Amino acid sequence: MMSGLSIDLSTRDRVKIAGKMLVGALAERGDGVGEVQIAVKVEESLGNCPKYLNKKDVKVHVPSPRAVEGDVDGKGAGESSGKSGVLLGREAVGVVEKADMFFLSSTDGSTMDTNHRGGPKGFVRVVRNEKGDVVLAYPEYSGNRLYQTLGNLRLNPRVGLVIPDFETADVLYLTGETELLVGEAASALMPHAKLVVKVVVREARFVRDGLPFVGEAGEMSPYNPPVRKLAWEEGVVVPGQGEGMGGNVTLLATATLVRRQILTPSIARLTFQLHPEKGGQPVLRMWKPGQYITLDFSDKLDHGWSHMRDDDPQSLNDDFVRTFTISSPPPPQSEGQEEDVVIVDGTELELTVRRHGPATGLLWRHNTRVPLHLPVLGFGGAESFRIAAAAGGDPKTKAIFVAAGVGITPLLAQARGVIAGGQDLALLWSLRAEDLPLAVDTFEKIPGLAKVTRLFVTNLRGADEAARRSMLEKTEVEAVVPRRISREDVLGSTTSTSDNGGPQTQTKYYLCTGPELHRVLESWLQGQNVVSESFNY
Template identity: 40%
Template sequence: MPAMMGSCALPWNQGEIALQRILHVPPTENPTSTFLSQYGQSMVSRAPLIGLGALDANSRPWSTVWGGETGFSSVIDSDIVGMRALVDRVHDPVVQSLFGHSEETGSIRVDGQGKMISGVTIDLENRKRVKLYGKVIMGTLEDPEGEDEGGRGLVGKRGHAQLVVKIEESLGNCPKYLHKKHIIPALPQPKLISTSPKLPPQAIELINKADCFFISTYHQNTDMDTNYRGGPSGFVRIISNQPEGAVLVYPEYSGNRLYQSLGNLMMNHQAGLVIPDFETGDAVYMTVTTEILIDDEADEVLERSSLAVKMTVVEARYVENALGFRGIPVDKSPYTPPVRYLRSEKEQTLSTTTANEGQTSVHLISRKILSPSIARFRFKLSNTGGTIPAYKPGQYAVFSFKDELDIGYSHMRDDDPLSLNDDYIRTFTVSSFPGAKTLPEDEFEITVRKNRSVTSHLFRWNPRTQLKVPMLGFGGSFKIDTSSIGKDEFVPFIAGGIGITPLVGQLPGVDISRLRLLWSISANDIGVVKDVFRQFPELPESSTLFITQVDKVKDEDFLRSLEDIEAAGATIECRRMSATDLKDIPAGTFYLCSGHALKTLVLDWLKGKNVIFEDFTY
């Protein structure tokens, strides 16, 4: 995700702290910005949709989704956002919360009076999102011009809603579980089907096929949160559907471990949901009471789950043609796990869960140790009934090591506390180039550093044994572009250690003469440098190495390696990278892939510059 400006850390609320402690999350600062970040400003202007949350007169949260095309929202001032959208003015619960209940035509104007509003501006096609929180300054709701000329009886049913909001918090979120959809505008033609807390058949059908929803929660009168939840179609399961209110449950997948939505639910057991049908424009709106299920409680309801949210519907609305957009499916998130069924459904789903045609797997076929902690692994793709997936330069591969490594639930695991919430799904950048003559089409390579459970498992692999794991797909779009730079410009790539891999996977398609590689690497990993330069002999002349921990490696092989690298044309600096090293590079765009510490420094050094970056965690 592109750089975000720094800010003073917000304190966690009591619910967030409580849940993080229960789930053994190491203490960390709240990454939420206390303003609309630069990245957030860009997203507000570019994203075609925004999920919104607001409280009704009874302090119950509701959610909706507005938009349909880029430009419906914009940044008026640094922290002031405006939006204008065609909405269902009668049945949309957020419209009613903001403008009151009215089926009358004409214009309605409201002063914000500090009313809380939350949002998540979201670009599904590019898998990007930013959460927002603020206060409404003012809003208007007007009839569209020329309404009902077609005689469809829609006078007073839809309107142009305009909001001006002062943003007080923003936070970029990861692309996990965001399914790619191409968003196009559509005219809402709202028709209310049901207001019963017992969901009608149409709502059941929508929920059973839905692959996402938006959820809003709040903490006292000080903060509110709206976010996206995605999964496989049908990941929201219906436990019961009685007149007193349907009961649903969904699994919380491995995420950023901030638990902001769930932290609110720890203190205030209320949430507002909207489940959109991107094909028809229908929507299910619900305000619910919630119960967070952890460990055994979760698994007893939803198989193979350690964290889930159970919801009881207090009020619901099913509205046909409610939304001002449609979504054309493009691609499922490669992170999407299989559906987790209710324990009560288990017997009837055994046959369907074992009949999964087209499952892609990978076999580990070779390993080359490049340094004490870094190795290159080659995998061979296979598929039980479908097409073998292909990848593009700069993409990542997503593996599931759950069957290999998951040892089941345990109350405490001091040797690896993070594994309590580990789904063993791992993303590694592909370090081979597609179509390379040295690799068959059904093989690819990754280069990784040994770290926690999964990478350690790879390093321990015995070549005499078979290691085969499911592969969820290829993804990502970290593309290095040297074709459109100016005549006197270069393309700087800043790498920290293993952060060289996105570049290695693209080098055959890059004009190396226009590249400037600045690579910070430990002396212990000099073997990785030798391997990369051996593969690409022209690269050293475009490279500056910043070698750290030189004082800890003094053997003759290391010194000879430095001499060989320098003789090949590389510049060697036995020190850490600094801001002055980046100062005079003529470039419009900088590329960066590193760990968190170096990333933070570089983004600070390059303030005001266009920086495209990826970071890596394990």
């Protein structure tokens, strides 16, 4: 009994076969490379859709296979442990972490199935990698509902995996048992995933240069969802894990869109009224400045299952749960005691959002004369990103907030309190020229913020520059710089003196930018005290 997969990564064609092996032959060529020929009686076959197949230009490669035993069991790696069993070494883990596809075989005892799983690089996560305790996990995306692989794993959890590295021809072979996680169990391990396969690895073989082919990366599949990280990984927003949530996704309140103010061509301020569930447990407690709200758009945007959806491929695996940083502070009467204040019916909050994707598109176009009700799953956000709380009010600590575009939102709810409390604050804000009205509006709403702000403006053109600058004249902004932010701008902002004229002793950076600028900032700020907020929603 055997199974296999015929696949063409240049065209995204694939056909599964299963049947009986009739005869096989092994020949050795002059260069020492073996060549296998197998005759198979095909008893089952199925052509599969092109979803989650990333194109590659595959070429023949003459391998020089070398089994790297120490890279899968810890031998020769300077590790000592009384435990026995598999352990993935650095190279093997690297293959897992960069993989955008792998192959797996399963059986129900009477027949077999071989197929691929694909996605963005990093869609397979390493849950644990300790001697004798290696666990991987990957999300199961929307498929054809035949459940040939999942059905086998439900009946027989044993699985074999092959994870290829198309760049180096290295390959990792794994066997083990699977556990299927569904619903809350899946999202508890991997937020935003509805179905997760956990693989407990029993045996592993890492072979360097073991593949008879290499492949150059081409177009990624438009059906690939974003990488789903594990719940404890940095930057992961866990839906429903807000105040009083206890980690369970529970409807705490309904948010009703009541006002929308267009600030720039792509940015709007949205005002919501909160209506807590009557008699609901747990209760929804007041948000803290700098926190986010988690809203569920699935009732409005989820069209249900379909095999293919070329007009909107991302929607097939979207849970339509979104988080937005709250840009308004809590009501004055709750200041400093948010944990003890229960939100009352009609409490308003503001979100400042950029139009991007289906959820914000709905918020942007919805007629506010017709109520739009969205389930609230909770509030959340790292305590370390609250400037006043993190700095402890220490006048010798300077807070430098680096924002890009709507990355200013975590500061909007905090700035009044930070400035009023005498905290030494500097804002480095990068934004496009067309978004300058957001800056003007922000400075008008938050007195004193402009004086500690340097604006780095891109896309200024000719006559526009004079018009844009005139918008800012009345705001008393510290500086308007017509270029991108630089390393010197960031590191030079640490210069300051304390009230007694002495040098500033501490600096803390708060980063809220897009992924590319965030990576650059982290490279500039190595060794500095840095906290950051996820910019993805």
